[in-house]
Amino acid sequence: MPVLCSSCGDKRAVLKRPKTGHSLCKACFFWAFEEEVHQTIVTANLFKHGEIVGIAASGGKDSTVLAHVMKLLNERFNYGLELMLLSVDEGISGYRDDSLETVKRNQEQYELPLKIVSYEELYGWTMDAIVKQVGRKNKLHLLRRVQKAGARQRSPHAKVDKICTGHNADDIAETVVMNVLRGDIARLRRCTAISTSSEGEGVVPRCKPLKYAYEKEIVLYAYFKKLDYFSTECIYPQCLSWPCEDLSEGPGERQA
Numbered sequence: 001m002p003v004l005c006s007s008c009g010d011k012r013a014v015l016k017r018p019k020t021g022h023s024l025c026k027a028c029f030f031w032a033f034e035e036e037v038h039q040t041i042v043t044a045n046l047f048k049h050g051e052i053v054g055i056a057a058s059g060g061k062d063s064t065v066l067a068h069v070m071k072l073l074n075e076r077f078n079y080g081l082e083l084m085l086l087s088v089d090e091g092i093s094g095y096r097d098d099s100l101e102t103v104k105r106n107q108e109q110y111e112l113p114l115k116i117v118s119y120e121e122l123y124g125w126t127m128d129a130i131v132k133q134v135g136r137k138n139k140l141h142l143l144r145r146v147q148k149a150g151a152r153q154r155s156p157h158a159k160v161d162k163i164c165t166g167h168n169a170d171d172i173a174e175t176v177v178m179n180v181l182r183g184d185i186a187r188l189r190r191c192t193a194i195s196t197s198s199e200g201e202g203v204v205p206r207c208k209p210l211k212y213a214y215e216k217e218i219v220l221y222a223y224f225k226k227l228d229y230f231s232t233e234c235i236y237p238q239c240l241s242w243p244c245e246d247l248s249e250g251p252g253e254r255q256a
């Protein structure tokens with residue numbers, strides 16, 4: 001006997017929601033997922049009508065789902081936002097060049113403007129060149145510095161009021177655990193914030209509309225919506241994860 005959707009009681013359930021355990025059909029899962037992101041946005045007052053919002057787009061599942069859902073909610077609930085995709089090309093051949101091809105396709109699929117800024121253009125260094133110069137052993141410290149500079153400086157180039165990233169509940173849980181292990185109390189508090197608190201000069205505020213979305217549900221959403229995303233692991237995995245916390249203040253560098 002097929003299991004019926006516990007929400008509509010009408011259609012056949014296609015999944016058991018990792019977050020609630022409910023068996024849902026596709027349409028009810030889409031609705032529940034989108035509604036929860038909408039509630040996150042409204043409750044935390046993430047955006048104001050008329051703002052230009054850059055969606056940090058890596059081509060991966062999280063930011064692809066974010067772009068899809070932001071576009072959909074902006075239209076459904078009339079947020080009045082001007083959305084655009086923002087990508088950073090760190091200069092990693094065989095990885096970022098391929099993922100940026102996905103972002104370019106997303107740009108057409110979602111009919112959103114796309115701005116790509118490159119490390120080479122910003123700092124005169126590609127990630128490949130840094131690794132070549134300092135070697136894999138010493139790269140983490142230097143790369144963190146470049147990323148930190150990037151987190152501060154990438155925004156003015158795109159002239160947006162806000163940037164949203166695809167960080168999800170799992171990313172935040174992971175960062176909490178890392179900060180507990182490091183005993184970094186200040187960062188522990190900041191890393192769970194949905195928006196960056198300190199807004200220094202020239203620093204565009206960032207926020208995380210998928211803060212309460214489970215990674216498993218993001219994957220299910222992308223799968224059932226047949227979204228076009230890039231899923232290969234980066235060749236510099238420890239270095240490239242975008243920090244999920246506010247880097248604009250606080251204690252020193254992360255240690256590798």
Ligand SMILES: Nc1ncnc2c1ncn2[C@@H]1O[C@H](COP(=O)(O)OP(=O)(O)OP(=O)(O)O)[C@@H](O)[C@H]1O
Nearest residue numbers: 056057058060061062063087088165166167241242
């Ligand atoms: N090169 C990039 N250009 C623009 N935004 C990026 C880039 N890399 C990461 N981001 C942003 O930072 C978020 C976290 O990235 P990270 O690589 O740490 O996690 P992820 O789980 O692999 O994300 P995704 O599935 O979107 O690639 C992404 O969801 C995206 O919004």
